Structures are given as structure tokens and as C-alpha cells.
Amino acid sequence: MTSLGARVVLAASNAARKVGQSLDSLGKSMEVVKYSERLVPSTRFVAVDGLPPTVSTNTAFVAPNASVIGDVTLGKDASVWYGATVRGDVHKVVIGENTSVGDRAVIHVAKIQGDFPSIIGNNVTIGPGAIVHAATLKDSCVVAASAQVLDGAVVESNSIVAAGSVVTPGTVVAAGQYWAGNPAKMVRKVSEEELQLMASNALDTLELARMHAYECDKDLEQLTKDEEAYEDATTRDPEYFQPSPDGQKDEGDVLGQGSPGLIFDSVLTNPEEGLKFNQKKKAAQKE
The missing domain is CATH 2.160.10.10 (Hexapeptide repeat proteins)
Structure with missing residues (x-):
């Protein structure tokens, strides 16, 4: 029975593969602009x-x-x-x-x-x-x-x-x-003077290399956080509550969630704050 079941599974998988290949070929023949994407291996x-x-x-x-x-x-x-x-x-x-x-x-x-x-x-x-x-x-x-x-x-x-x-x-x-x-x-x-400049440039290039290495080694999670932080910094009203620097807690912080007054002082509980922010944003875009 085990051998028979294995043969059935193998036959079904082969049939499914052939059906998939046929559908893929049919899809290619229907394409207006044919394009084949290929994975290029890293040459680093x-x-x-x-x-x-x-x-x-x-x-x-x-x-x-x-x-x-x-x-x-x-x-x-x-x-x-x-x-x-x-x-x-x-x-x-x-x-x-x-x-x-x-x-x-x-x-x-x-x-x-x-x-x-x-x-x-x-x-x-x-x-x-x-x-x-x-x-x-x-x-x-x-x-x-x-x-x-x-x-x-x-x-x-x-x-x-x-x-x-x-x-x-x-x-x-x-x-x-x-x-x-x-x-x-x-x-x-x-x-x-040129000798001093050569030595200085070598050190400057080293510092720059370390900075590029740090940025290039970031994973998707860190890149997403950086993008969110940049968007927040460029859109947040300077008069509105600003996030604390990394590693610092707000005064009155509760369980790492921030101060109670700031937690609940949001556009959900105070819609007028959101309205003011949107009005300022539209005015800034017109300028």
C-alpha cells in the first residue's frame, strides 16, 4: 500500500507539473511584450x-x-x-x-x-x-x-x-x-603640504568607508524604521509632541509607553488637533 501511495503521489505531482508548464507556456504566448526575468548572481x-x-x-x-x-x-x-x-x-x-x-x-x-x-x-x-x-x-x-x-x-x-x-x-x-x-x-x-593632504585624505576616506559600510549593512527592518523616522521628522508639526531621543524616557513614563497625558492627547481623543495639523500642512504646501 505504501508503494502504491508513493506511485500515486509521484504520478499526480508529475501531472501537476506538466499542467503548470502548459499554463505557463500559454501565458507566455498571450503576452504582448515578452519578458523573462533572470536572477543575476552576486559578483561581490x-x-x-x-x-x-x-x-x-x-x-x-x-x-x-x-x-x-x-x-x-x-x-x-x-x-x-x-x-x-x-x-x-x-x-x-x-x-x-x-x-x-x-x-x-x-x-x-x-x-x-x-x-x-x-x-x-x-x-x-x-x-x-x-x-x-x-x-x-x-x-x-x-x-x-x-x-x-x-x-x-x-x-x-x-x-x-x-x-x-x-x-x-x-x-x-x-x-x-x-x-x-x-x-x-x-x-x-x-x-x-601635499604629503599632509595625502595622509588626511586617507583618514577621511576611511571614516567615509565606515559610514557607507554601516548604511549598506542595514536590513529591511532597519531601512523601514529609518524611512518612518524621516517621514515623521519631515511631516510632524514642530508645535506638536516630539518623540524623545533614542534611549531616553519621557518624564512620567509608564511601562515604557510614554506619559499618560501624551498617550491620550492624540487625534483620536482630540480631533481638533488633527484638524489643526491638516490645515497647517495644506497651508505649507500652498506656499
Whole structure:
């Protein structure tokens, strides 16, 4: 009997599946505008040949739409910003502490024409749209927006590669120098003021990264609460009862529900309060 029941259930489920598929096909044929929705897998962290990225538990921020792929090591307080790609598929990428990879920047490696990893030190700032391809960046240097540092090149500590510049393969940018142009050439020494600004910008970026990480890690419940709080703050009449700051109780609080006079002093028991509020709201909209 058990075997017979299992066969009946199996036959019924197969029949139901076929009926469902037939109905789905019929629905598709009746559509005016055909559309197929597909689930796109996340590319935030991707393993290559079974080797996933190594990300410090204290990494400051990796944007939801950034891609960290393969043999990549991210150090403490590092940040990878929106749309950036760090790809260690044919060689390794090592990114040190408090280093930021700007929006849409690309970090890659070389294996076919030359054999170079990308090694990036501590306190390095890589600007938005920059490309670091199989190169080495020492500590506390800056590769500005849309600049390129190509295969086998080395940028020494406390140096700056100006925006839009191209450091050609095998070039060495000496410590404390400012390079610009295509191909990039030394322009001058980096000033003390620029060195201080570089250090300050690295710290500012770290604080900003932590803020973005906090916001991006919020779940649906917290986002809903934030939206409700924002709506309340923008619509509540300043003359009406204001909510207490988080963690503070009202004077006369009863069982965590607020003061009795404020609990019952609402538009339900005092409709005129609601009428006044709506009148003020309409007047404000007209203005």
C-alpha cells in the first residue's frame, strides 16, 4: 500500500507539473511584450579555481556592486568602492591596510605577457576610474582619477601619479616625486603640504568607508524604521509632541509607553488637533 501511495503521489505531482508548464507556456504566448526575468548572481566576492578572496574581518568597506575576484587579499581598513573591480584570476593581488580603491577603478594582474602580480601597500589612494595593471604601489602613494599604472611599473612611497597620466610598463616612479602626462614623466617633488593632504585624505576616506559600510549593512527592518523616522521628522508639526531621543524616557513614563497625558492627547481623543495639523500642512504646501 505504501508503494502504491508513493506511485500515486509521484504520478499526480508529475501531472501537476506538466499542467503548470502548459499554463505557463500559454501565458507566455498571450503576452504582448515578452519578458523573462533572470536572477543575476552576486559578483561581490568570487572564487577562481576554488580560490576565494581573503578579506580581513576588519576591512572597512566593499561596495555591494564592487567585484573582488580570485586570489585577492584585502587588509585591515581597506575599502573597495562602487563599481570597482579587483581581479586576481591569473596572479595574486595584495592590498594593504587603509588603502582605498575608488569608484570604477580596476586592479588586475598579468600572466600571459609577463608575470606580474599587483602589490599595493598601506595608506594608498587609488582614484576613481584608475587602472593598476600588474604593478606595485608602495606605501602612502596616490594614483589619481583615471590614471594608469601598467605592467611591471613601480610607484614608490609618498609619490603622486596625476589624474589621467599613464605610467608605462617597467617604469619606476621614485619616492616623493610628482609624475604627470602620457607617457608620465617627473614634473617636480611632492610638497610637504601635499604629503599632509595625502595622509588626511586617507583618514577621511576611511571614516567615509565606515559610514557607507554601516548604511549598506542595514536590513529591511532597519531601512523601514529609518524611512518612518524621516517621514515623521519631515511631516510632524514642530508645535506638536516630539518623540524623545533614542534611549531616553519621557518624564512620567509608564511601562515604557510614554506619559499618560501624551498617550491620550492624540487625534483620536482630540480631533481638533488633527484638524489643526491638516490645515497647517495644506497651508505649507500652498506656499
